[in-house]
Amino acid sequence: MRCPFLREAHVQSCQASPIRKQIVRTGSATDERCATAAWHECSVVRELSEEHPSASSCPFRMESLAQYCSAAPVMKLIPWSDQAFSRCGSEAHRYCDLYLALAKTSAPAAAPEEAPPRSDDADGIPVPQWLWFAPGHTWLSVASDGVCHIGVDAFLARTLGGIDRVQFVTTKGLERPAAVLTVRDVDVTVSFPNPVFITAVNGALRADPARLARDPYGLGWLFEGIVRDRSAVPNGTPRITDGLLRGEAATAWMRRETLRLRALAEDAAERISGVRLAADGGLPEPALVRTLPHAEALRLSHLLLSPPPDEERYS
Ligand code: SF4
Known part of the structure; x- marks a missing residue:
């Protein structure tokens, strides 16, 4: 499924212009000079020659399909061919x-x-x-x-x-x-x-x-x-x-992990102060690792990320 904020637009650009600028097509093509016989009046095209000029629309006009994010504060057009690389799609x-x-x-x-x-x-x-x-x-x-x-x-x-x-x-x-x-x-x-x-x-x-x-x-x-x-x-x-x-x-495993953390925190408190925390069964305060002395913080994080044996983990 693609992002609901992703939008598509028909864009046109001028191959004769030194600066490639994509313009989103709004109304019908007949409203625009490049897509009508009026293209002959364009000053850019007068300096160029084209072997097979078309009477109805400028041969340097290029049309393509692009995508953009309607949630972004600035519209950035991405060529349709790049969509495989875009996370939006x-x-x-x-x-x-x-x-x-x-x-x-x-x-x-x-x-x-x-x-x-x-x-x-x-x-x-x-x-x-x-x-x-x-x-x-x-x-x-x-x-x-x-x-x-x-x-x-x-x-x-x-x-x-x-x-x-x-x-x-x-x-x-x-x-x-x-x-x-x-x-x-x-x-x-x-x-x-x-x-x-x-x-x-x-x-x-x-x-x-x-x-x-x-x-x-x-x-x-x-x-x-x-x-x-x-x-x-x-x-x-x-x-x-x-x-x-x-x-x-x-969920059951996470509950066991909260008990394990409580026990590890109690052990750490006892080593630091010689006093065991009251066993109230709750989770230790947030940011426990940040509040412990360096050696205890290292030990606790190591033990937390070392899973207990399978029989304990899945019991
Ligand atoms: S930039 Fe984000 S919000 Fe916008 S279309 Fe892509 S995925 Fe969606």
């Missing part, structure tokens, strides 16, 4: 900044053939039911046309708090997507467990890394990729959703 539009702002959603809608978008809540952590979750706290969204997006989940984003820097370890090609998130003086490497054909990274995070924690399932996405054939699994290559959880299984 594919499901990738669901992660466009403009689309997310105008569609007034903090997270992209599910693919049309899937159930209506629903998001569960695991002890205060949103768990969108259309996303796949990996044990290392990354999420995956796969659209019907194979376009996929990967990011970090709200649990990790909340625990890290404001992120100061995002560096992409992998940027293109068939890779296990990985990025380094820097919080204060702590580098946390997040990686998606299965190989994905990466086509783009979210470059906006370099200038505004805080958007990752602000909107982890939307504007804070990390990688864009393509799954060419989801049924094909080349020798030894894991399927993109292998080992991931979705729906109720993901």
Whole structure:
């Protein structure tokens, strides 16, 4: 499905002009000099010669089809032939900044053939039911046309708090997507467990890394990729959703992760102050990693991203 803000327009340009300018055709062609016998009066064309001049319209007039974003403040025409390279014409539009702002959603809608978008809540952590979750706290969204997006989940984003820097370890090609998130003086490497054909990274995070924690399932996405054939699994290559959880299984896993975080925070508090936190069962305060001493912040983020053994993870 293409973006609902994408529009098409017939444009014309003059091949004889030194400056190529595309003009959107409004009314009928007969209203315009270039498309009528009046083209002979044009000063540009008088200086040129054409072997097979047409009486009814200027031979230097070129017509084509272009697309533009009706949501953008400035109209930028993109030739129709480039549409295969444009995110606007594919499901990738669901992660466009403009689309997310105008569609007034903090997270992209599910693919049309899937159930209506629903998001569960695991002890205060949103768990969108259309996303796949990996044990290392990354999420995956796969659209019907194979376009996929990967990011970090709200649990990790909340625990890290404001992120100061995002560096992409992998940027293109068939890779296990990985990025380094820097919080204060702590580098946390997040990686998606299965190989994905990466086509783009979210470059906006370099200038505004805080958007990752602000909107982890939307504007804070990390990688864009393509799954060419989801049924094909080349020798030894894991399927993109292998080992991931979705729906109720993901919500139950997230609840266990909140308990695990609570226990890790209690251990850290005891090591730092010798006092154990009251076991009130709630989630620790947001931005826990940012508030801990360096060694404890490193330890906690390492343990959080090291999934517990399978029997514990799926029990
Ligand atoms: S730029 Fe964004 S909002 Fe505009 S048409 Fe493309 S995907 Fe849609």
